[in-house]
Amino acid sequence: MDEEFEKAVTELSAQLAGLATPEQIRTELDKFLNVYKVSMNAAKSGITKKYKKDLSTSVGTFVTGNAVAKNIADLQGTEMNVDIVGKIIYVEKRAINVKGIPKNIVSGILGDATGTVPFTIWSDEVEPAKGEVYTFRAAYTKKWNDKVQINIGIRGKVEATPDVKIDNITSSVPASGNAEAPAVKIGDITDTVRNVTVTGKVLSVEPRNITVKGEAKTVYGGLVADESGKIQYTAWNDFALKEGETYCIKNAYIRSWKGIPQLNMGDRCEVAKSAATVAVATATDTARTVAEIMKVGGGLDIAVTGLIVDLRTGSGLIERCPQCNRTVLNGECRTHGQVQPVMDLRLKTTVDDGTGAISIVIGRADTEKLTGITLEQAQKMAADLGDPATVENRMAALVLLKRITAKGNVMSDDFGPQLNARSIEPMPTDIEAEAEKLYNEVEASL
Amino acid sequence: MNARETAWRVFSSELNTATFEIKATEEKMPSYQLSRLGAMINRVLITGVLTEKENVGTADEPMWRGRIQDVATGMIYINVGRFQPVAAAVLATLEVPSLVTVVGKVKSYTTEDQRTFVSVRPEHIVTVNEATQKVWLLETAQSTWQRLVAMKKALSADDRSEAGLTAAGFGPAAAKGLAAAIAQYGTPDSESFLKSVQAALRTLLPDKNVDLGLPEDLADTPEEMSSEPGEAKAEGTTEDQEDAVLSLLDELDTDGKGAPREDLERRAEADGISSMELEEITNSLMDKGLVYEPNLRYLKRI
Numbered sequence: 138m139d140e141e142f143e144k145a146v147t148e149l150s151a152q153l154a155g156l157a158t159p160e161q162i163r164t165e166l167d168k169f170l171n172v173y174k175v176s177m178n179a180a181k182s183g184i185t186k187k188y189k190k191d192l193s194t195s196v197g198t199f200v201t202g203n204a205v206a207k208n209i210a211d212l213q214g215t216e217m218n219v220d221i222v223g224k225i226i227y228v229e230k231r232a233i234n235v236k237g238i239p240k241n242i243v244s245g246i247l248g249d250a251t252g253t254v255p256f257t258i259w260s261d262e263v264e265p266a267k268g269e270v271y272t273f274r275a276a277y278t279k280k281w282n283d284k285v286q287i288n289i290g291i292r293g294k295v296e297a298t299p300d301v302k303i304d305n306i307t308s309s310v311p312a313s314g315n316a317e318a319p320a321v322k323i324g325d326i327t328d329t330v331r332n333v334t335v336t337g338k339v340l341s342v343e344p345r346n347i348t349v350k351g352e353a354k355t356v357y358g359g360l361v362a363d364e365s366g367k368i369q370y371t372a373w374n375d376f377a378l379k380e381g382e383t384y385c386i387k388n389a390y391i392r393s394w395k396g397i398p399q400l401n402m403g404d405r406c407e408v409a410k411s412a413a414t415v416a417v418a419t420a421t422d423t424a425r426t427v428a429e430i431m432k433v434g435g436g437l438d439i440a441v442t443g444l445i446v447d448l449r450t451g452s453g454l455i456e457r458c459p460q461c462n463r464t465v466l467n468g469e470c471r472t473h474g475q476v477q478p479v480m481d482l483r484l485k486t487t488v489d490d491g492t493g494a495i496s497i498v499i500g501r502a503d504t505e506k507l508t509g510i511t512l513e514q515a516q517k518m519a520a521d522l523g524d525p526a527t528v529e530n531r532m533a534a535l536v537l538l539k540r541i542t543a544k545g546n547v548m549s550d551d552f553g554p555q556l557n558a559r560s561i562e563p564m565p566t567d568i569e570a571e572a573e574k575l576y577n578e579v580e581a582s583l
Numbered sequence: 584m585n586a587r588e589t590a591w592r593v594f595s596s597e598l599n600t601a602t603f604e605i606k607a608t609e610e611k612m613p614s615y616q617l618s619r620l621g622a623m624i625n626r627v628l629i630t631g632v633l634t635e636k637e638n639v640g641t642a643d644e645p646m647w648r649g650r651i652q653d654v655a656t657g658m659i660y661i662n663v664g665r666f667q668p669v670a671a672a673v674l675a676t677l678e679v680p681s682l683v684t685v686v687g688k689v690k691s692y693t694t695e696d697q698r699t700f701v702s703v704r705p706e707h708i709v710t711v712n713e714a715t716q717k718v719w720l721l722e723t724a725q726s727t728w729q730r731l732v733a734m735k736k737a738l739s740a741d742d743r744s745e746a747g748l749t750a751a752g753f754g755p756a757a758a759k760g761l762a763a764a765i766a767q768y769g770t771p772d773s774e775s776f777l778k779s780v781q782a783a784l785r786t787l788l789p790d791k792n793v794d795l796g797l798p799e800d801l802a803d804t805p806e807e808m809s810s811e812p813g814e815a816k817a818e819g820t821t822e823d824q825e826d827a828v829l830s831l832l833d834e835l836d837t838d839g840k841g842a843p844r845e846d847l848e849r850r851a852e853a854d855g856i857s858s859m860e861l862e863e864i865t866n867s868l869m870d871k872g873l874v875y876e877p878n879l880r881y882l883k884r885i
Contacts, residue, residue, distance in 0.1 A: 156827065428754070444722065446590040446628050447686050447707060487587060489628070491726055494587045534709040537684055538630070538718055553587050568717050572787035575725055581782060582732075583795060 142166065145177060149184055156188040188244075204275050210251030210307075212287070214280035221273045221287060223247035223254075224303040232350075247273065247287060248306035256287040272298045282392075283329075293512045318388045322364025324423065326400075327433045328393030335400065337363040338383045338415045361386070361400065362417040367437055370400040376408040385411040396434030396549030422544045427493035427554070433436055434549045441497070441556060442542040443490030452484045453529030454515045483513050484536065488543065488544045496555040497543045503561040508535045540564045588613055588625040590686055592723040594779035595657030597730075598627060602699035604691050616689045616701055619771035620730035621737070621761035625770040627703055629659055630684045630711060630719035636674060637878055640664075647674045648879050651685065654720065656862065660702040661685060661880075670705040677710065684711045684719065694845060717787055724783040731773055731780075737761040738770060776790045825873075827854055828864050832874065832884050841876075841883030 140233035145166060150159045157165075162184060169180035173502070204363040206220040241261035246253050256273065258265075265271050274294040289295055308558045318332035326333060341359035348354070357372040361384075372378060387407040391398050402408065422440040430439065456478035457463065458470035468477050484499040484507070505511050510518070510532065519525040593601075602619040615623040630652035640646030647663040663671045670687070677683070687705035694700070731761035733753070737743060740751045743765050764771070777795060785793045831850050835842035851861045865882060868874045877883050 184776050200682060286725060321588075444628075444718070487590070489590050489649075491589075491592075491722070491729075496587070530669075530709070533707060534711065537686075537707070537709050538628075538711065538715045540718065566718055566721065568721050569719055571725070572784055573730060573791075575721070575780075576784050576788060576791070576793060579728055580778075 141177065142170070145181060149181060152185060157184075162190075168371075178533070200362075208251040209247070209249045209254045212254060212278050212285045214285040216276070216278040218292075219276050219278065221247065221249075221254075221276060222270065222298055222301055223249040223273070224270050224306060225267050226253060226306065228265055228267050230261060230264060238427075247271075249303055250305055250307060252307050254285055254287055256289070258289040258295060259291075259390070260289075265295055270298045270301045270303055270497065272296045286422050294519075322365040323361070323363045323368050325399045326366075326368060326391060328391065328398045328435070330391045330398065332388055332390050333400070334387045335363065335368075335389065336385045336411050336413055336415065337361040337367075338384065338417050339378050339380055340367065340417070342378050342380050353418075354500055363413070364416045366423050366426050367417070367439065368398060368400050370402060370407075372402040372403070372406075374404070374406075376402060376406075378408070383411045383413055383415050385409050385413075388519045394548075396554065397546065398434070399434060427490050427495045429492075430494055430495060430547055430554050435547045435554065437546050438544065439547050439556065440542055440544045441488060441490065441495060441547075443488040443495075445486045445536050445539050445541060446489040446494065447487035448529065448533040448536065449485040449487065449496075450529075452486070453482070453532050454512075454519050454525045455481050456481060457481050460528065480512060480516060482510075482515055484508075484532065486536065488541065494553070495547070496553065497541075497557045497558055498555065499561055500542070503558060504532075507539065507541070507561060507563065510534045510535075590626045590628040591618075591622050591624045592628050592719065592726050593618065593622060593624065594723055594727060594776070594783070595629075595653045595659045596775045596779045597622070597727060598624070598629075598689070598703075599657075599660060599701050600775075601689070601701055602691065616691055617760065617763055617767060618730075619764055619768050620727070620734050620776065621757065621764040622730060623756065623760045623763070624689050626683070626686065626688055626706075628719070629653055629703065630716050631657075631659065631682070632680050633677060633683045634658075634680050635876075635879065636669055636677065636679050638675075639878070645671055645675065647671060649674065650879070651683065654723075654779050654786070656866070657779065658862070660700065660704050661687070661708075662690070662704055663708075664704070673708045675706075681710050682716055683708050684715065696849070698845070720787055722782040724780045724787075727780055728778055731776060733757060734761060734764070734771060735774070737765065743874045746785065780789070781812050799884065822858070824856060824864050825868060827856070828850075828861065829873065829884065832882060836883060841881035844876065844880045844882055847882060 146159060146162050149162045149166070153162065165184050165187070166180055168175065169175045169183055175183065200492065204218040204220045205216070207216070209221060209223060212219070222529045224247070226246040226248045228243060230241060230243050233240055233242055243258040243261055243264055247256045248559055272295070273287055273289060274296060275292045276289050278285050278287055280286070318334045318338070320334040321330070323337055339359060339361050343356050343359055344355050344357055345355060346355055355375065357375065357378060359370060360367050361370050378384065382477055386402060388405045390401050390403060392401055393399065422438040423436070424440045424442070427441065427443065430436070430441070451464065456465045456468065457475055458465050458476050459479050460473050460476065461470065465476060465478050468475060468478050482501040483503045484504050486497045486499060487494050488497045501509065501512060518531065519528055540561045542564045542565070543556055543558045545556050547554050547556045549555070597618045597620060601616040601624055603617045605617055605623060607614040612624045615625050618624055629673040631651040634650050634652050636647055636649040638645050639648050640850045644665055649661045649879065651659045653659055661673050665671070670877060685703060686707045687703040689701060690704050691699050691701045704766060737748055737753065740747060742750070743762060745758050745762040748762050749755065753761065781793060781795045828851065831847060832842045835846050835850065846856050848861055856864065865874065874882055874883065874884050
């Protein structure tokens with residue numbers, strides 16, 4: 138055994154005097170280092186921890202500390218060990234499946250004078266009673282959909298605290314409970330909105346059969362619209378929605394998928410026929426600036442007008458897998474291996490309207506229309522010059538700084554908003570008129 | 584969200600004076616050149632005439648430098664290295680002069696004597712036609728004007744901090760940029776930007792006698808009177824100044840390679856010739872065939 142090993146044994150023996158013999162330490166250290174290939178530092182702290190129960194008095198590498206007590210409004214969603222005293226506002230027992238094993242958990246809402254927060258107890262050993270005050274000890278918090286949640290895991294405890302009275306609970310989520318969700322226009326719904334009441338016309342209803350918790354269930358999906366816009370909905374119960382009818386939909390909730398907000402009609406939702414006449418914004422797409430889109434995150438049937446300021450790689454002549462339609466490189470598909478690729482055209486553009494930049498993907502038909510180069514011509518061009526990249530460069534010169542109006546659905550991810558173009562219209566600028574307008578404006582204000 | 588940086592449409596007058604860099608403080612955070620009108624510029628879109636190109640690297644590892652004249656006699660420097668393979672390939676085949684549009688990242692470089700040069704590292708260079716150039720001139724004039732208006736409004740605010748400007752109704756990005764620009768540079772010299780707008784409008788509206796009534800002394804400067812390069816020559820530069828520059832060239836050309844432009848600019852400034860005037864004078868001298876540029880940063884007598 139080398140010097141370092143012996144030094145560590147001596148060190149640990151001194152630290153753990155009375156708790157472990159040098160022989161035990163030698164065996165442990167050998168196991169950590171040579172069997173499990175753990176680093177020396179990790180091995181030392183592992184052994185110290187194993188034998189020394191009370192680490193707070195040790196020279197210690199770990200800081201356990203005691204749980205911090207916090208009010209609900211002060212929770213960050215990152216606490217590892219926190220005590221919270223609150224009143225149970227709502228509680229239910231739920232059966233879940235953890236890796237195929239059924240398990241009962243308890244979830245609900247906890248409130249104090251500063252706010253309310255959802256909680257989950259990952260066992261059913263305690264079942265707190267509604268309206269009573271409890272102390273959630275050694276809880277950890279997480280964020281889901283930007284909302285903090287309290288969790289009680291194996292280390293945590295929930296203790297009745299009857300001597301504390303909490304009367305004035307502040308609700309963090311005004312729409313929870315029985316309060317009616319605020320009425321909003323569909324066009325104003327963003328992915329940060331939670332509960333809403335909307336009045337709109339159902340444009341389509343399609344039943345879908347899904348399996349929820351092992352049970353077959355029919356849900357209904359489609360589009361609902363008002364004069365400000367339209368939104369996809371999912372009705373988790375049968376509200377007997379009919380196409381073309383106008384409804385007042387109370388207490389629906391919003392969930393977003395890639396920045397596109399979707400309206401969900403769940404258990405607390407009430408749907409009533411409405412006599413209101415709704416002028417549906419179907420005919421026209423909603424014109425938006427990029428800045429407006431960024432605020433919302435996404436949406437359906439949006440029209441953006443701007444200049445093509447960049448053409449990104451993956452534009453021009455591309456190859457697609459005949460089976461999955463994904464792009465392939467050198468005839469090799471990521472899932473289907475060597476394939477006989479199908480040739481296609483597309484443009485991955487960045488369109489900038491001065492308020493921001495959005496990625497717009499343009500399919501073959503509109504690419505041909507914008508560039509005047511057909512797929513056949515592009516293939517010939519690539520073959521003649523022996524380089525498919527020439528097509529991209531040629532197209533870049535043809536489309537850069539072109540002004541277009543793109544229509545389609547917008548989604549957002551980490552790289553910003555993206556619009557998959559359903560249609561592209563060139564929008565030539567009336568340069569002279571615009572220039573004169575600017576001249577008059579500048580002259581008038583000088 | 585790592586949203587893509589907007590490609591700012593700026594004239595050379597605004598870009599070249601955007602000398603202050605807002606450095607990235609975290610990984611993956613972009614850095615910006617702060618313009619005097621509060622634009623936080625990471626990427627630009629410029630259009631103009633590629634007037635020069637030069638490979639300062641090797642044939643195997645080219646490093647291209649070029650100059651683009653955007654409006655009037657404004658110049659923007661571009662640098663294309665091996666990390667811009669697409670642009671490098673295009674630039675290698677481009678004829679000089681040609682009308683181009685460039686999308687690229689903005690970089691700055693500070694010399695030992697604390698002079699900062701702003702240049703563009705193109706991601707894309709494409710040749711374009713005059714119609715496209717007009718679109719750019721219009722868009723850039725419009726957005727420059729908007730920034731001038733916003734800056735004026737910001738300067739009149741009681742509280743010019745970011746928070747103050749946000750409270751005054753500016754959007755988050757505008758408030759940040761404007762507050763930083765005011766803190767960094769103070770009140771901008773709006774005339775130089777207005778002159779770019781004026782030059783752009785003259786190109787766009789050739790039949791109108793575009794005159795923004797800029798103060799006489801500035802409107803008299805030849806480079807702003809004309810939207811065409813070359814036309815500006817000689818009128819405003821006196822023989823005396825040209826002689827002065829020629830003698831400076833003799834003095835500074837110590838090794839036969841020519842006079843370094845930086846040294847020349849410094850000496851000229853000491854003699855009361857501004858860098859803009861110097862540009863004018865050297866252009867005129869080049870037109871007369873008295874001097875040439877052995878490469879971009881040097882000037883030599885013939």
